[in-house]
Amino acid sequence: MFAGKGLDSLLDALYYAPYDASGWQEFLNRIVSLSGSRSARILVMNKSADQVFNGVQVNTDASAYQAFVDHYVNLCPWRPGLSTLPPGKFYSSFLDGICDQKTFYRSEFFNDWARHLDIHHGASGTVWQHDGQTIQMFMQRTGGQGHFTRDETNAFNALAPHIRRALRLEAIMHQRRQQQAFLEQQGRFSAMLLVNAAGEVVYASESAWHTLRDEPGIRMHARKLRLQDKASQENLDRLLTASFAGGSAHAPVTGGVVPLWRYARTPLLMQVIPLHPDADSTLMPVPAHAAIYLVDSEQETQIDLDKLASLLDLTAAEARVAALISQGDKPADIAAFCGVSVHTVRSQIKSIFLKTEVSSQAQLTKLVRALPVQRQVPLPRTPFLLSSAG
Template sequence: MVTQARLNDFEQQQSQLLQTLYQTTLESAAWDTFLRQLVTISGSRSARILVMDRQAEKVLNSSKVNIDDDEHRRYVAHYVNRCPWRPELKQKLPGRLYNTHSDFSCDQQAFYRSEFFNDWARHLDIEHGLCGTVFQDSHYAVQLLVQRTGGQGAFDLGITQRINQLIPHVRQALQLSRQITREQTRQGLALRVSEQSFMPYLLVDGHGSLSYACPRAREILTRLPGVELTAQGLQFQCRHQQRRFCLSLQSVLKGPVAGQSADSSLTLINGALPVRLLVAPAEAPTAASTCRELWPSSAVATVFIQDSAEQLWVDECRLSQLFGLTPAEARVAAGVAMGQELRTLADLGGQSLHTLRTQLKVAMRKTGVCRQAELAVLVLRSAALRDRYDDVVPRVQSGSVPFG
């Protein structure tokens, strides 16, 4: 039974708890501090906050206090879905915590007979808890769990109500921290790509949504028939093109689907001039802080736009010098970068397709790439690229802002 003294103590420390909670929007390490304070003033054993997939079946990231690292890894890997309350928790409304002693159909005796208790919770002396979904959007579900030992007993109605009064603030802090994390990642990636390439580009996250589009990319795409740039990403009127683009993104971000081939480039026709989209992984900027983020880092792809109207070409001699390629390997790499098919290059050079494929593999090995699209992007971002006036295409200097 929670005493009046504990309730009074909770009231007195609530302002400090809220201050720490909103500090999490700027400093992820503050989540550990918040959980530790919550455990102390609620008279609990431990607490965890779990960032999960939309279905709340897989833990993607987490913060926890008073749980051994090895035990927490066991919980995340297996026991999170063995908890007897979890199936019913999915059916409960988000926005508050529920008492495992009184708000679930699984009673305490059934809990003591469960695999979850006997194989994981028993030796940790975890017998009671509060749990609930405190944040949910189209991609993630975030759950907060507070645990007590058998000796500490079940949560009293009074302390449960006090903790639930904090949940709207927890939800707001989570939403703010996610927005800030996404914006910092977007700005860092946009600056990094702009520093390394003159090409127009888009940044697309692991869900296919648009993170950033430079002005030149937007201008080119508005001229393309059958393509629309929305917050949900690139939308093609042609279903075949949409499928090819989605497969390219999935191949770059998550790996190819078994039994399906995915090219990482897509050619679109704008009148008589083709426009090619090159999909490549975006290199995440190095974080200034070693602090572990609560929100999982989402994979991001860069979609480079190669517009034939710009009349660029590749200096094969310079390309050979840059990457240690033979003239034949440089010729193949330059052709791939400019969107030519291997068969066309073979016919023009009077060589077999097998020979060109071998040369392409060697060129990819020497340049350290795994996909033709990555080779094309590497060449087009190199000092071997020339414009129609035979000038080296200028690179963006370090410290410049994202540009189109």
């Protein structure tokens, strides 16, 4: 079933999938074509595989897919049988006892959902389980196409290790993106809290402690953050719960911002960023599941460029570029800000890398943020309502 150029193109699509937003859909398109399937789907689920976090599917219209996710996913008779079989393999619904055809045809799943889509046979498997998530993959066939044979199921099983490697690659890339976001935010804001899976604050930077001391709308009780505004507290709890649980149907897993409204002042912003549990511990003072940055627009963080240049043996121009890089600016933005060409900025970055013995902007950001070169400059306080009205 998978051989020659067909297999090569399928593997190319599979290992490209983690790098492109539509990559997994393209992989499913190819596997449907090569295996003579009607449709296919990959579901990212919770540990017990009874709730869908997200998924990818081909050859099923949007309304049918939404109905499947919202209701029929837990009525599919293939899935209970699949849960009793060892993970890491694909099974033919017809040959491997996942669910006999008579039972399948009597099910609500078939009569109310699969019948009008002409789905009669399947090959499915739990392809990966990690960090409280279960990922299952399904190929489906019409009655006229017949069931998946033993040879066809074995071909899927030969592909299974490659699918797990691609999923692992995507997990690593997701982890790296989260680490990069952590570093970029760390470069912008010095008031940082780290929270563990129990919702307890396990670390607070000096600036964060000052903010907690000075802001009446936020306090610490039993190592947990307590907000004076009820709606803000509920929003914070929702974001943290989503971070710890790995997501749910009604809560984002990418973090968010909780505004704390202050009378006649700009709001204090609490930016919640989930941290991958396997994240490199050297990035954080202590292990944690979420970072919370307290962003006060009435405080501006500046870097002492003279001190930075002295500590790293940089020129004044290089120190300015290093400082802007550490604050998350891109080379093109730095060039526009400094009134020089992008080529000049890239040459300066190359020189900075050589002098500091780093090889990436993320490493440079980490280095600059670790140096005692930060200083906070209070800005004039303007009433929030007036500034927004103007």
